[in-house]
Amino acid sequence: MDETKRENEYYIGVDFGGKKILSGVFNNKFECIGSTKISTKSYRGVDAVITRIAKCILEAVDECDLNINSVSAIGIGAPGIVDPEKGVVIFAPNLHWKDVPLKQEIENILKVPVVIDNDVNICTLGVYETEFEIKPSSLIGIFIGTGIGGGIIINGKLYSGFNKTAGEIGHIVIDVNGPKCGCGNHGCFEALASRSAIFRNIKQAVKNGEKTILSEILGNELEDLKSGDLRKAIKRGDDLVLRIVKEASGYIGIAVANLINILSPEVVVLGGGVIEALEDKIMPLIIETINKNAFPHTTDNVKIVASKLGDDAGIVGAAILAKNYLKLRDV
């Protein structure tokens, strides 16, 4: 199909996790012209969640005064291990999903082509397609939020490996004697530098009697702590928060240096809530540690940057995946 015919076509990008489903409607220039967010309610079971994803898509389409028939393709990023070729979510522990044929199910309901992939892979694709005019030969996307995940692009394509699990970088061990991780190991990257790890360390320090501005604002339990609060505290000269964020930056630098030693990427992009909230504070520290730790020559001319996409990386990447999928089908 030639490009002129595509001018009036729309793509849907869906990003869904254990808590929320976000659908965005994109025009052919990848401008988001409307979006809808609803809760996932995973406790209602697989079928209910699939129905809610379809509902979220239809509401976003309606929000834009469009009809589902104007949608050319739908891309969906799912949390966990995804087989894009088969369209199956193989394993998603947060949702208690196992072998769910998500692509087929949504296609059955909406009668529109659907393509799925792992959510972090999709964020990486979104960053690769929108943030680089000249495409790097290889790129690693590292997303640091409640957990830590990664996506790998080699020769312009997402690389997911034999078991479709490549990029599980949150669970690389960098401190064998470090704190216990949710996965059962000790000293995983995620257990040392995720938002959960940073919050755990701050709460522990407060329990140990250390002082922080945060407990004045939120109380000693620090119940509603958010990434943005860290930024505010550091801005107001909070030594405790600064120290703990610096420690996390050091671990991020070591983990990225490990990845550079292994993969020799052209570009490393850091994203996710922690990076978004603290970019100017932590990126210089991260880059300093990488340059100190990576093996000589491995970082020569390598770009290490923070993503500009923020929370939208998921839906933008998913919409791009949808368009790429359609392009491949047209060949």
Place this chain on the structure above:
Amino acid sequence: MDETKRENEYYIGVDFGGKKILSGVFNNKFECIGSTKISTKSYRGVDAVITRIAKCILEAVDECDLNINSVSAIGIGAPGIVDPEKGVVIFAPNLHWKDVPLKQEIENILKVPVVIDNDVNICTLGVYETEFEIKPSSLIGIFIGTGIGGGIIINGKLYSGFNKTAGEIGHIVIDVNGPKCGCGNHGCFEALASRSAIFRNIKQAVKNGEKTILSEILGNELEDLKSGDLRKAIKRGDDLVLRIVKEASGYIGIAVANLINILSPEVVVLGGGVIEALEDKIMPLIIETINKNAFPHTTDNVKIVASKLGDDAGIVGAAILAKNYLKLRDV
């Protein structure tokens, strides 16, 4: 060129490091029909070493009652960072080499096509081509000797990345508070599980007054300690050596689990002097740790095996590289 014409053709595989140069002559069935080993003498400078590589090749050819004109192509594995496309050794710290156009230099002397790559990449290629009838989609080769290096094969091809440094797995940090590594960091894989690390730990234990059969045989300084001695000591029930080898196996397992989490390979092959000497003792421990440490589903149906090639992996891989190179040029 058709295959029948190739029947009488020969390929040379060269493996050279800081101490020795090994050249093997291979027939079209990749049987080694003769080989020569000489010392590198890197202190004599770049030109002298290049002359010695050419000399070593010519001696191996003569050993087989052949003439250099019967050689179709020469493959050379060099230690350090190599750019195979340009034929240049970018950086080889053990040799004090920087930007040496090795391919061109050897071609000038011998008038035979030459192709070069990093030595560990070449060992990985050798293992991939000779040890698997059905080729895996992806493979990581991990070679544990004095140091630790790795090679990565993706979609049947060696992957060396943006700076040609992919596979520098000896310097991934797995214990931030671990012993200092030659690279300046703490707790690198190489500083925890290489032959040097194992020997250092045994010598330290002896200094601390612990008992081992090895000091009875070699004296308390353990000067001439070799990988094979570890095997003998364990066989004779040496608790100290067994404990230190077990510790190293644990670190190897954690490092391999990290690599599986990141790359999701179909096959992991372990080779090098330490694995060769201790295979039956340590492979079960390594595999146990990998299965305990890797993220769920990342190891499903993944093959983790010890290489059978031993010390020959370098020259076999280099000869295969030479033949592959010629095949590409013929297209």
